[in-house]
Amino acid sequence: MNPVAVTRTSVLKEIHDLARPLKNDRDLNGLVRRAADCRFVAIGEASHGTHEFYTWRDTLSRRLIAEEGYNWIGVEGDWPDCWRINRWVRGQDGKEQGVHALLAGFERWPTWMWANEEIAAFLDWLRTWNAGRPMDKRVGFYGLDVYSLWDSLREIIGWLQENVPDAVPAAMRAWQCFLPHHEDPHQYAWSTRLVPQSCEADVVALLTEVRNRVFSPGPHDEDAFDAVQNAEVAANAEHYYRIMVRGDRQSWNVRDHHMADTIDRVSRHLGPASKGLIWEHNTHVGDARATDMAKDGLVNVGQLLRERHAGEGVLLVGFAGHRGSVIAADAWGRPERILTVPEARPGSHEDFLHQALGVPSVLEFGDDRTGPWLSTWLGHRAIGVVYHPEREAGNYVPTRMGERYDALIWLEHTAALRPVHHEGPPREPELETEPTGF
CATH class of the missing domain: 3.40.1660.10 (EreA-like (biosynthetic domain))
Structure with a gap:
């Protein structure tokens, strides 16, 4: 045969x-x-x-x-977008907000990945499931990815202003370093290739500051955990974009290590x-x-x-x-x-x-x-x-x-997914990332 x-x-x-x-x-x-x-x-x-x-x-x-x-x-x-969903499905925020209004908050391309009818149905079910359980038994929803550089910096600054105002200068130094690039990670990354000067030291200093403040003796609440994770995202996103624009495929490893590390932190x-x-x-x-x-x-x-x-x-x-x-x-x-x-x-x-x-x-x-x-x-x-x-x-x-x-x-x-809205112009430009067309 x-x-x-x-x-x-x-x-x-x-x-x-x-x-x-x-x-x-x-x-x-x-x-x-x-x-x-x-x-x-x-x-x-x-x-x-x-x-x-x-x-x-x-x-x-x-x-x-x-x-x-x-x-x-x-x-x-992204961590900040999914943190909003986490609080919504756990009944901590948005009690009068419907799931479609919640998903409208996804603005980073491609929005259809999460802003779709299939996800809406699951989140509605999860919120109802959680509502019948004590808060410490409710199911959470977290973003593992590394892209939300500016959104995460905003969240850190807001948390520090409310909880540790004397640490705000460290956050503002990082913000001021990125400010000339108009919230465009592509522009920032290219600038580090042309001029070997980056914001790495500022975001690492910020991460260290937030870690020290949050994990000093005292209660570790949900908002503090959110602040630490946003600081991790900011540091790793800066590294990711800087490596990626050089055509180095190791940016993939930066991203997947970040996601695996986030799994461990959660x-x-x-x-x-x-x-x-x-x-x-x-x-x-x-x-x-x-x-x-x-x-x-x-x-x-x-x-x-x-x-x-x-x-x-x-x-x-x-x-x-x-x-x-x-x-x-x-x-x-x-x-x-x-x-x-x-x-x-x-x-x-x-x-x-x-x-x-x-x-x-x-x-x-x-x-x-x-x-x-x-x-x-x-x-x-x-x-x-x-x-x-x-x-x-x-x-x-x-x-x-x-x-x-x-x-x-x-x-x-x-069959194709059913988006809850159609794509508009990207709010924050992104470098092309895998997986795309392989």
């Missing part, structure tokens, strides 16, 4: 044997049981603009919150019994060591979670789809569009999943991942916020599926 045919047959058989059809939330029972003994469940998405990725992640997360005691969610979003803040759900793109959730990122020296959140917290239990769940539509843009900063997602490329993971299954499914990987599909390097589609369906060959990331995730949710046909 043809060896190629044998390989293809064995791959399809392994996929078929691992899969269970996915029709309703009960079909997630296996994943819920596996998550029971974990402290972290990271749930990915193969694009930032697909309805089914968001809704099945929502469904799994609701069950993990209700049945397994997961009490916080960390997302690929976990410590909420205590040793806390259990976190991490919502990010597959490129952050799936272990980088099982992709071609590793040869470039890149790490990601999934890898760092496994390295730091394997003893506490980590479950990495990826998503994949065959065809449909997606919300994305044709260039960075441009308005969103509904774009067609073509059928998967022949020979990719998605192609074999389609051939073997043909219906939405859940695939859980056991201890033995040496089989012909789980151990084979194949392309795995990753759609970013910038997407060109007509030339998507570069969207396929070489991947060993069994090492990258612990489970995979497969969708045959998907």
Whole structure:
């Protein structure tokens, strides 16, 4: 028999044997049981603009919150924006504010990542869930990302003015250093390339000042924790933009280390019994060591979670789809569009999943991942916020599926997210960041 045919047959058989059809939330029972003994469940998405990725992640997360005691969610979003959501879902702010008005506060492109009807439905549910519980049992919602340089500086200054006014000068020195760049991180970063002078010393001094003030003897309240995290964001954002504008791919590592460190800070803040759900793109959730990122020296959140917290239990769940539509843009900063997602490329993971299954499914990987599909390097589609369906060959990331995730949710046909508003001009210009079109 043809060896190629044998390989293809064995791959399809392994996929078929691992899969269970996915029709309703009960079909997630296996994943819920596996998550029971974990402290972290990271749930990915193969694009930032697909309805089914968001809704099945929502469904799994609701069950993990209700049945397994997961009490916080960390997302690929800015800390200040998500802190507003955290206070809203915990009933601390905005009692008369509706969820759509809350999500209108997302102004950084691409707003559709979080300002969409799918997220609105989840946040409404979470607020109702929290309302029936004491404050210390309510589920939080936190932003893990590194981009909010100016917003975080504003939040630090406001907190210092109210709580430690004699420390305001340190914050103002950092603010004055950035002020000539008109809240444009691109302009700031380029200035450090042309003239080797940066604001690094000022933001590091500010971070040290805030840490000393907050963690001196005395109660550590929520607002103080927010101030410390904003100081961490400011310091790491300055570093991130300065490295990125030089074309150094290590800016990816700055960002993912920041997100993993934020996960650790939130976990410590909420205590040793806390259990976190991490919502990010597959490129952050799936272990980088099982992709071609590793040869470039890149790490990601999934890898760092496994390295730091394997003893506490980590479950990495990826998503994949065959065809449909997606919300994305044709260039960075441009308005969103509904774009067609073509059928998967022949020979990719998605192609074999389609051939073997043909219906939405859940695939859980056991201890033995040496089989012909789980151990084979194949392309795995990753759609970013910038997407060109007509030339998507570069969207396929070489991947060993069994090492990258612990489970995979497969969708045959998907539809685009439903934004709550359309994109306007970016309020704060951004450098193009991954994942975009790969």
